[in-house]
Amino acid sequence: MASQAIDRQPSGVAELLSDMVAKEGSASHGYPLSPALEGDPAVRNLADIAHFVCLLHGRYPGVIDHAAARVVHPTARTFIYRAAPGFAAERSYLTRLVVAAGPLPSTLGQSQSEAAVANQSHALATLAQSERNGTAIGAAIALVLDWRPIRRVLDAAAQRFGIQVPPLDLPGVSETLAIATEASETPGIERAMAFGAQQLLVQHRGLWDLLESRESARRHA
Numbered sequence: 001m002a003s004q005a006i007d008r009q010p011s012g013v014a015e016l017l018s019d020m021v022a023k024e025g026s027a028s029h030g031y032p033l034s035p036a037l038e039g040d041p042a043v044r045n046l047a048d049i050a051h052f053v054c055l056l057h058g059r060y061p062g063v064i065d066h067a068a069a070r071v072v073h074p075t076a077r078t079f080i081y082r083a084a085p086g087f088a089a090e091r092s093y094l095t096r097l098v099v100a101a102g103p104l105p106s107t108l109g110q111s112q113s114e115a116a117v118a119n120q121s122h123a124l125a126t127l128a129q130s131e132r133n134g135t136a137i138g139a140a141i142a143l144v145l146d147w148r149p150i151r152r153v154l155d156a157a158a159q160r161f162g163i164q165v166p167p168l169d170l171p172g173v174s175e176t177l178a179i180a181t182e183a184s185e186t187p188g189i190e191r192a193m194a195f196g197a198q199q200l201l202v203q204h205r206g207l208w209d210l211l212e213s214r215e216s217a218r219r220h221a
Contacts, residue, residue, distance in 0.1 A: 013184040014177035017197050021142060024201045027149040031212040036219075037156065045215050046157035047101035053150065054094040055117045056124070056207055062087065063143050063200070066128035067136035076137045076183040079171060083144055086169040090147070093166055097154060100161035107214045108221060116210055120203045127199050134189035138196025141180050144170050146204055 026032060036045050057063075064087050068080045107113065127139050147170060155165045171179070184190040 012181055013190045013193060014181045016190075016194055017138075017141060017145065017180050018173075018177055020194070020197055020201065021145045024198070024205065025142070025146040025149065026204050026208060027146075029205055029208040031208045031215070032149060032153045034212070034215075036215050037153065041219075042156075042160060044105040044218065045211075046153075046160055047103075048105050048107070048214055049153055049211055050094070050097045050101045050157050051104045052113070052117055052207060052211060053154065054098045055114065056121055056203070057143075058091050058094040058098070059121070060088070060091065061125075062091070063124050063128040064140050066125055067140040070129060070131070070136035071140075072133070073137070073183045073185070075179055079176070079179040080137070080140060082171055083140065086171070087143075087147075089166065089169055090151075093154070093158075096163055097158055097161065100163045101157065105214075105218060108217045109214075113210060113214060117207065120206060124200065124203055127196060130192075130196065132192045132195075134184070134192030135196035137180075137183055138193030138198075139200045140196075141176055141193070142197035142200040144176050145173060146201060148173075150204070 022028065031037075036042065037049075064080060064083050068077075068084060071077050071080050104110075124139070128136050130136055148168075151168055158165045180193060184193055
């Protein structure tokens with residue numbers, strides 16, 4: 001499915017990335033909208049999400065920080081410098097959320113779950129440090145775009161655990177897609193951007209798959 005998204009001929013990289021995030025990102029995964037995140041069972045499940053999203057994106061340096069050392073296009077660098085402090089605030093939010101959520105819910109296969117997310121974190125760091133021109137900015141753009149559906153779940157957790165939801169201070173969708181268009185100066189860069197975005201979304205969907213399987217394991221324990 002992902003390779004087909006890259007191979008077709010859209011009107012531009014902005015449409016390609018927007019379509020990819022909509023169809024292959026967090027918003028299209030079933031678990032963020034699952035009934036398991038409502039009612040009494042939601043407490044453990046939202047705590048689980050907070051902990052594991054923090055494991056993936058709560059450490060410094062992250063995707064955007066790594067990308068800052070690789071991105072050379074002037075406008076794309078401006079985007080990175082704009083996004084970096086905003087995502088630093090998101091890491092702080094994740095930390096507060098994890099503290100408010102309390103201990104990680106006991107779930108069968110805990111060590112394997114943590115190892116899987118550690119591998120995902122390593123994969124994202126490698127992606128964001130790629131020397132292929134376009135890959136790092138593609139990953140950073142996808143993170144900014146896909147963070148919004150992730151943030152909606154985190155905000156639901158924050159409301160459940162009684163902490164204030166801070167404003168989101170990341171570049172807007174239109175601004176981000178405009179940067180993608182401006183930075184894709186050649187077909188090769190465009191392909192690299194699409195690859196970086198695609199691979200980041202693969203890791204996000206993998207995280208939601210893991211979280212969904214953990215919820216099922218707790219429910220059937």
